[in-house]
Amino acid sequence: MESGLKNKKVYETVIDQIKDMIISGELKKGDRLPPERDLVDTLNVSRTSIREALRALQIIGLVECRQGGGNFIRESFEDNLIEPLSLMFVLQNSRNLELIELRKSIEVQMAALAADKVTDTELGELEGIIKKMKKNPSEAESVRLDADFHYLIARASGNKLMESILRAVSSLMDTFIKETREELLVNPENDEKLVETHEDIAVALRSHDSSKAADAMERHLDFVAKNIRH
Amino acid sequence: MESGLKNKKVYETVIDQIKDMIISGELKKGDRLPPERDLVDTLNVSRTSIREALRALQIIGLVECRQGGGNFIRESFEDNLIEPLSLMFVLQNSRNLELIELRKSIEVQMAALAADKVTDTELGELEGIIKKMKKNPSEAESVRLDADFHYLIARASGNKLMESILRAVSSLMDTFIKETREELLVNPENDEKLVETHEDIAVALRSHDSSKAADAMERHLDFVAKNIRH
Numbered sequence: 001m002e003s004g005l006k007n008k009k010v011y012e013t014v015i016d017q018i019k020d021m022i023i024s025g026e027l028k029k030g031d032r033l034p035p036e037r038d039l040v041d042t043l044n045v046s047r048t049s050i051r052e053a054l055r056a057l058q059i060i061g062l063v064e065c066r067q068g069g070g071n072f073i074r075e076s077f078e079d080n081l082i083e084p085l086s087l088m089f090v091l092q093n094s095r096n097l098e099l100i101e102l103r104k105s106i107e108v109q110m111a112a113l114a115a116d117k118v119t120d121t122e123l124g125e126l127e128g129i130i131k132k133m134k135k136n137p138s139e140a141e142s143v144r145l146d147a148d149f150h151y152l153i154a155r156a157s158g159n160k161l162m163e164s165i166l167r168a169v170s171s172l173m174d175t176f177i178k179e180t181r182e183e184l185l186v187n188p189e190n191d192e193k194l195v196e197t198h199e200d201i202a203v204a205l206r207s208h209d210s211s212k213a214a215d216a217m218e219r220h221l222d223f224v225a226k227n228i229r230h
Numbered sequence: 231m232e233s234g235l236k237n238k239k240v241y242e243t244v245i246d247q248i249k250d251m252i253i254s255g256e257l258k259k260g261d262r263l264p265p266e267r268d269l270v271d272t273l274n275v276s277r278t279s280i281r282e283a284l285r286a287l288q289i290i291g292l293v294e295c296r297q298g299g300g301n302f303i304r305e306s307f308e309d310n311l312i313e314p315l316s317l318m319f320v321l322q323n324s325r326n327l328e329l330i331e332l333r334k335s336i337e338v339q340m341a342a343l344a345a346d347k348v349t350d351t352e353l354g355e356l357e358g359i360i361k362k363m364k365k366n367p368s369e370a371e372s373v374r375l376d377a378d379f380h381y382l383i384a385r386a387s388g389n390k391l392m393e394s395i396l397r398a399v400s401s402l403m404d405t406f407i408k409e410t411r412e413e414l415l416v417n418p419e420n421d422e423k424l425v426e427t428h429e430d431i432a433v434a435l436r437s438h439d440s441s442k443a444a445d446a447m448e449r450h451l452d453f454v455a456k457n458i459r460h
Contacts, residue, residue: 011285011289015289029321052285055282055285055286056285056290059242059283060289091258091259098392105335105338105339106332113331159328160328161331161399162335165332165395
């Protein structure tokens, strides 16, 4: 960027320092950051700049401020406040087609990984979701169950990076699921078919068969893709 | 979160407002945000809170501040300053195995998409990179060429969302490429093999054959995966 406030450089330095401390392993999950006063002395910048940097790190969900206890590297990153990727996607005027392409690439692979790693508890949860899907839930609950089903497989895959990416686009995912269900359910037969393709995934995971799980996920997402407007 | 500064709620409101304006389409790429003073009046919060929110949005790369000209929604999101995903990955103690799983899922699909959409100019660029790879470049240049090759295919895929995700983990990607090359090149034969598997991808893209391109990318990444420590 060629322009910007002069002050920008200052808080950037602060962020870079904290970033470096994370990459070098000096700061780990749950660790407390040095007190603001120490950062002021060490980095030789104003307290305002330190605070701006910390605030930004809090907003992106990397740092949390505990009442009276200073700033800590977060233990968990599941609830990212801003979801920059979702917003950028909206701003890029991307279409549902791009999201389904992303979901196909990530979720098919995650289903295969999950077939290896899924626990009995997780299988029980997945089967519980299928059971609820079959009990004619309200549309709002159906949307919630659908999303829960996919996030649960993401967790079961054991790949935190891929899970984080799915969660980073979760507001897109949720809107996508809501909208595509509306389009699909114009044809009432699709409701049953949708539960069925979810169930196929759960069955494949229960048998711990990676290629069957990947195929089932691919068929499910292809079914969704075929029935929506792009 | 159960704790936090009281002030947090205030800047969160500001961010939520801006987020809503983006999702509703009221604010688009390149649009100017309302002046700070107007935001103070409309949202009835302090100027400090407005500034904190704007600063955080600048840091995550969503908003840019132009000298004397106010705050604008960025036109392009390629250079995300913090790359929260990369840092979170480091903090999660994730391993290279997770990154290769992610790369396999996303890049194989992107290669297939790129086979359809790649332009002659992009093909020329890819072939230019292969030519340079064959000319015994320095290790630092080899790393750069390798990364450029993969980002170029991401661009050619036409899926901005998937490209953004690859770029969001770019500092991981770059470190990964650097480290895996070091491990691979302990065996000097692998250097040639690495160029060869890249070339197979370029050839498949030139023939616009999606399944050949996906296979070539998969073989390339499997070759890398097989030869590294997890």
